[in-house]
Amino acid sequence: MEALKPRLLWLQSITCNGNTHSFLNHPDLFSILSHFELVYHPVLESSCMLHEVLARKAPCDILILEGAFSEQGMVKEGVEILDVALYYANVAEHIVTAGTCATFGGIFKGYDPDAISGFAFDEERQTARFERFSPKLISLPGCPIHPKWLSYVLMMIVQGRSIPLDAMCRPQELYNITVHTGCSRNEYFEWKVDTKGFGLKEGCLFYELGCQGPYTRGSCNKILWNDTSSKTVVGTPCFGCTEPTFPKAVLFETKTHMGIPASMPLGVPRRAYLTATGVAKSFKIKRFEERIITYED
Amino acid sequence: MTATEKKERKRESIMQASLQLFSLHGFHKTTIPDIAKKLGMSVGNLYNYFSSKDILAQEIIKYTSEVLGAKIREVNETDLSAQEKIRRIVEVYFVMSKEKPEMIEYFLRVYLSNREVFSEGCEGMTCVSGFITEIMIFFDDGVASGELRDQDFFSAFGLFMGYLGGMVFLKGEGVLPQEIEYYIDDISRNIYNALKA
Numbered sequence: 001m002e003a004l005k006p007r008l009l010w011l012q013s014i015t016c017n018g019n020t021h022s023f024l025n026h027p028d029l030f031s032i033l034s035h036f037e038l039v040y041h042p043v044l045e046s047s048c049m050l051h052e053v054l055a056r057k058a059p060c061d062i063l064i065l066e067g068a069f070s071e072q073g074m075v076k077e078g079v080e081i082l083d084v085a086l087y088y089a090n091v092a093e094h095i096v097t098a099g100t101c102a103t104f105g106g107i108f109k110g111y112d113p114d115a116i117s118g119f120a121f122d123e124e125r126q127t128a129r130f131e132r133f134s135p136k137l138i139s140l141p142g143c144p145i146h147p148k149w150l151s152y153v154l155m156m157i158v159q160g161r162s163i164p165l166d167a168m169c170r171p172q173e174l175y176n177i178t179v180h181t182g183c184s185r186n187e188y189f190e191w192k193v194d195t196k197g198f199g200l201k202e203g204c205l206f207y208e209l210g211c212q213g214p215y216t217r218g219s220c221n222k223i224l225w226n227d228t229s230s231k232t233v234v235g236t237p238c239f240g241c242t243e244p245t246f247p248k249a250v251l252f253e254t255k256t257h258m259g260i261p262a263s264m265p266l267g268v269p270r271r272a273y274l275t276a277t278g279v280a281k282s283f284k285i286k287r288f289e290e291r292i293i294t295y296e297d
Numbered sequence: 298m299t300a301t302e303k304k305e306r307k308r309e310s311i312m313q314a315s316l317q318l319f320s321l322h323g324f325h326k327t328t329i330p331d332i333a334k335k336l337g338m339s340v341g342n343l344y345n346y347f348s349s350k351d352i353l354a355q356e357i358i359k360y361t362s363e364v365l366g367a368k369i370r371e372v373n374e375t376d377l378s379a380q381e382k383i384r385r386i387v388e389v390y391f392v393m394s395k396e397k398p399e400m401i402e403y404f405l406r407v408y409l410s411n412r413e414v415f416s417e418g419c420e421g422m423t424c425v426s427g428f429i430t431e432i433m434i435f436f437d438d439g440v441a442s443g444e445l446r447d448q449d450f451f452s453a454f455g456l457f458m459g460y461l462g463g464m465v466f467l468k469g470e471g472v473l474p475q476e477i478e479y480y481i482d483d484i485s486r487n488i489y490n491a492l493k494a
Contacts, residue, residue: 257440259450260433270437274430282421 006158008036009053009060009088013081014074014108014116015067017042018144019099025226026147035158036062054079056087062157063092064150068101068108068116085119089133094157095119096138098150103141103168104244121168124244139169143241148223149174168244170217178266179213179238182221183230189214192281193288199235201292206261210252212240214265308346311336312357320402324354324411351414358408358415358424361400365393366427373431379439383492384485386435387461391477394465401465432458439492446494456491460484 010020020042026032038046039060040053048058054077065085074081089095097119100106104118117123120130120137130137140149153171156163164172180189188195188204195203205211213221213232220230220238232238239251255262264273298306314335318327329350333340347353372385394401408415408425415424422429436453439445445453464484468477 256447258433258436258445258448258453260437262437262441270434271430274433275426278422278426278429278433282423 005035005037006061006093007039007059008033008041008062008064008154009039009048009058009092010041010064010066011053011081011085011088012042013065013067013069013085013102015099015101016107017066019066019102019142019150022144023098023147023150026151027227028151029147032151032154036154042066051077054084056084058088060088060092062094062096062154063088064096064098065089065102065119066098068105069119070112070116073115086129089119089129092136094136094138095133096140096150096153098140098145100141100143100241100243100246103139104246106141106143107247110247121244124168134169137169138163138165138171140174141170141242141244141246142218143239143246146220146223146225149219174219174223175217175242177217177219177222179216179218179220179230179232179242180265181219183213183232184221185232188288190280191283191285191288192277193285195235197235201235202288202290205232205235205237206254208254209237210250210254211237212243212248212263213238215263216240216243217266218242304346308356309360311343311346312353312360315353316357316361316399316403319354319357319407320399324350324407324414329353352418354407354411354414355418355424357403358419359427361403362425362429363427364400365389366429366431368393369428369431369435373434373438379435379442379444380485380489380493382435382439383457383489384481386457387481387485387488390461391465391481394468395477398469401462402469405462405466405469429454443494445492453492457488460488 012020023029024043033044038044039058040046040048040050052058063085069082069085071082072080097103100118101108102119104121104123105113105116106118109116109118109123117127120127120133120139138153140153142149149171152174153163166172166175180186183189185195185204188202189206192207193203194207195205195209198209206214211232216238218238218241221232224230224233237252240246240248260274264270311332315327315332318331318335322331329343330340332353333343336343347356368389369386372382372389375382375385377385390401418424432454433450436445436450440447461484464473464477464480467473473480
């Protein structure tokens with residue numbers, strides 16, 4: 001007899017579907033899902049209908065929440081989604097907040113900042129739900145989440161392995177490094193060489209173009225997107241989408257005070273950073289001033 | 298006192314003696330035997346601490362930059378307004394030019410005037426980062442609090458430090474009709490007016 005599979009319920013609140021769609025890009029999607037009974041999913045075939053989920057008749061071992069939450073007003077078929085989420089959160093063994101909206105409030109929080117938040121966090125602050133659910137909570141911020149961040153969590157759960165989490169319940173494996181880690185432009189960052197524009201292979205995006213990689217937690221340059229690349233590698237700044245403060249208003253400019261970045265790399269004291277910067281800027285390294293590829297016409 | 302502390306203290310006394318001689322007689326006219334003589338030590342022993350006169354000169358500029366930087370850091374770590382901090386920094390600089398004239402004189406008359414000595418080992422801001430970093434922090438805090446206008450770093454830095462250096466240079470030339478402290482109020486006000494938001 002086949003062992004019982006963990007029952008997975010994917011519930012959406014105030015969302016754009018971005019995390020749902022991102023997960024569909026997983027190259028091993030169906031292999032991963034084969035380890036679970038899919039009780040409900042917004043776009044994939046599953047064993048329950050939405051009305052059954054809303055009627056609180058579905059079983060649930062792992063609850064995946066997508067989208068931000070409002071105490072009142074996010075209603076499907078006459079039912080407050082928050083109430084449904086709370087019901088399954090009580091029943092489930094694991095709760096995964098998939099995406100920045102479900103985790104911190106994200107983009108949808110901007111619509112009504114006082115009323116909308118994440119499930120267990122309102123930006124960096126814990127909501128009233130945190131204390132109750134934090135023992136079984138796993139936060140996966142990202143706009144959207146990388147499909148492999150979610151599969152990492154699901155496969156760890158299915159194998160009965162514990163996932164080391166930080167104080168905001170984020171898996172340390174994924175979020176205890178910054179997006180800067182593994183960026184192909186690290187040499188340019190070290191020697192303080194700016195890029196000359198978007199999309200170029202050369203130069204660092206931190207000084208002029210708003211890159212938030214050095215102070216954004218995430219593994220975008222360790223676990224590549226589509227197994228291929230990342231924003232910063234292709235020459236677009238990191239938008240800091242995994243952070244509780246996401247989204248910031250100006251994404252393509254680095255806020256500076258007399259040329260000094262207003263935000264320091266994660267955990268780096270300003271005095272240490274400025275000292276290292278002053279020294280690095282004192283040298284001109286010819287290789288970093290040149291194009292990587294020279295084309296003949 | 299451990300052997301390391303003892304050696305460090307000796308290094309510092311060599312730097313201080315050299316600082317005075319370099320500032321007084323100039324870099325080229327001061328020799329290693331002159332410095333050894335002033336300290337009552339042998340030339341050979343002095344070379345145990347600094348392998349060449351150029352290296353010694355570079356270590357001195359790092360040392361003076363750290364000393365001045367530490368003073369400005371004390372100002373940065375207060376809760377004063379940017380306007381008041383400007384006054385304190387001007388005061389620190391001018392008082393140092395009076396009490397330890399060799400420190401500022403060394404910067405103006407040795408470091409800035411003998412670039413060939415510093416071209417390898419003290420590129421750009423490498424040897425003066427102790428001081429520059431604190432000025433950066435002062436500007437950063439001033440802009441972040443909304444008191445100072447956001448502008449190019451070097452436009453602000455040149456105005457601030459060029460002004461102070463120029464005044465101390467004039468003092469060294471003996472052309473200032475008043476004592477240097479006399480100018481603290483006016484100069485602080487001028488700098489603030491130029492930098493304020």
